[in-house]
Amino acid sequence: MCAIECIYDIEIRKQYSKDKSSCKAVIPKGVFFPKTTLEVSEIVKKSLNDNFNISIWGAGSGVNGGAIPQDSEEFVISLQKMDKVEILEHDFIGRAQCGVNTLYFQQKCEEKGLFFPPDPASADISSIGGNLACSAGGMRGYKYGTFRDYVIKITFVDGKGNIITTGCETFKWVTGYDFVRLLTGSEGTLGIITEASFKLIPGNIVKTSIYINFESMDILVAGFLKLMKNSIIPSNAEFMDSYTLNVIKEYLPCEHKNNGCVLLLEIDSYSYENLENDLKKFKKLAQGWDYIISDNEEVSHNLWKGRKRLRTELEKVKPNVFSEDFVLLYSKIPDFIRFTEEICNKNNIFFCNFGHIIDGNIHFSSVYENDEEKRHIEKIIYKISEYVISNGGTISGEHGIGKYKRELMIKEIGQKNVDIMQSVKKVFDPHNILNKGKIF
Numbered sequence: 001m002c003a004i005e006c007i008y009d010i011e012i013r014k015q016y017s018k019d020k021s022s023c024k025a026v027i028p029k030g031v032f033f034p035k036t037t038l039e040v041s042e043i044v045k046k047s048l049n050d051n052f053n054i055s056i057w058g059a060g061s062g063v064n065g066g067a068i069p070q071d072s073e074e075f076v077i078s079l080q081k082m083d084k085v086e087i088l089e090h091d092f093i094g095r096a097q098c099g100v101n102t103l104y105f106q107q108k109c110e111e112k113g114l115f116f117p118p119d120p121a122s123a124d125i126s127s128i129g130g131n132l133a134c135s136a137g138g139m140r141g142y143k144y145g146t147f148r149d150y151v152i153k154i155t156f157v158d159g160k161g162n163i164i165t166t167g168c169e170t171f172k173w174v175t176g177y178d179f180v181r182l183l184t185g186s187e188g189t190l191g192i193i194t195e196a197s198f199k200l201i202p203g204n205i206v207k208t209s210i211y212i213n214f215e216s217m218d219i220l221v222a223g224f225l226k227l228m229k230n231s232i233i234p235s236n237a238e239f240m241d242s243y244t245l246n247v248i249k250e251y252l253p254c255e256h257k258n259n260g261c262v263l264l265l266e267i268d269s270y271s272y273e274n275l276e277n278d279l280k281k282f283k284k285l286a287q288g289w290d291y292i293i294s295d296n297e298e299v300s301h302n303l304w305k306g307r308k309r310l311r312t313e314l315e316k317v318k319p320n321v322f323s324e325d326f327v328l329l330y331s332k333i334p335d336f337i338r339f340t341e342e343i344c345n346k347n348n349i350f351f352c353n354f355g356h357i358i359d360g361n362i363h364f365s366s367v368y369e370n371d372e373e374k375r376h377i378e379k380i381i382y383k384i385s386e387y388v389i390s391n392g393g394t395i396s397g398e399h400g401i402g403k404y405k406r407e408l409m410i411k412e413i414g415q416k417n418v419d420i421m422q423s424v425k426k427v428f429d430p431h432n433i434l435n436k437g438k439i440f
Helices: 012-014 037-050 102-110 128-133 179-183 217-229 242-247 272-285 297-306 310-317 330-346 371-390 405-411 416-429
Strands: 028-034 053-055 076-077 085-088 093-097 151-157 163-166 192-199 206-214 235-240 262-271 290-293 321-325 354-356 365-368
Touching: 012 028, 012 354, 037 053, 037 076, 037 151, 037 192, 053 405, 085 102, 093 102, 102 128, 102 206, 151 179, 163 179, 206 217, 206 272, 206 297, 217 235, 217 262, 217 272, 217 330, 235 297, 242 262, 242 310, 262 272, 262 297, 297 310, 310 365, 321 371, 330 371, 365 371, 371 405, 405 416
Parallel strands: 028 076, 053 076
Antiparallel strands: 085 093, 093 192, 151 163, 151 192, 206 262, 206 290, 235 262, 235 354, 321 365
């Protein structure tokens, strides 16, 4: 019934036992490598016949355990060999199988003079399928939108092996229920997304970067909002606290203020004239600020270098990294920074805060070396998560829930919402074979 080869080699299986999360590794029983949607369907039907569950693997770059098997009896479907791309440049449409690397897809769009804005920090190591499964966001989310805003059509395989195509390669579509966006962010629990079509926008965008030193997060947030209220809308706006800056200090373009923080902006436009007008407005608003404006691509690269290397530098402190994904309103961010500093210093925990201030997405991070340290940090992260929820925020802006945040999800959205989600899953995956133990 299913002619696709299953790999049982232990060294191969180990490679699919662990993603970038702190969740425990689980070695699957075997790994399938389909190349087509039909082959995915055949594997799902085989799982029903042979009574085994399936864990879905995009690129293994997730940080919440979404790609890790539930137990050692599960099989993994790796989508990595599903790597075809097609760009319809005259229609502003991009098509991709879901094993395609995200950065590669962006580059193929750029070759045709088009722009695919969603830009997760893991673009160079993540896949289109994994990004869709988690409804990935990234640094450009506020101005340009996230994956959910660009996907217009998908093909997926449900838990019965049915191949379903939904959505339309048009820029408007309201024909029935929007299953495209239901599946986007469902973390492989409703179906295995195998192919997707995305709307693209014009390329040829000109941009510059600005690096600003501030004395405190209160002043940084106030300064950022001052720019936004005066119609300076960055395509990218990142903040880094003093602890973050200490981690990447060798990559910083200048010294930072003691206990200070940095706001890193990217301003873009379709014309040099408009970009220059924005920069003139910025300089007027930023009088008295300590900043650097890039005047060429090399300077921009250097301004962003530390931020891009942050995960790598954290792993040098200790090998294992917790990377949280909180989102709060702008007005709540300074208090959050103070709360995390207080609770972590009190409990002798290394930490740092950075993230996409433009949409309030904060990546609180910590590191550990052994299980004892891990358990200690997890208790503190739980308290920080409770703080975020009690202040009207969310525990996940772009990373998803996976295995790691199931209990906290119930705390945030309540059991009634979870019950509804589980009833929806039963329609798409009645035998509960797809990504079992993920989300709930």
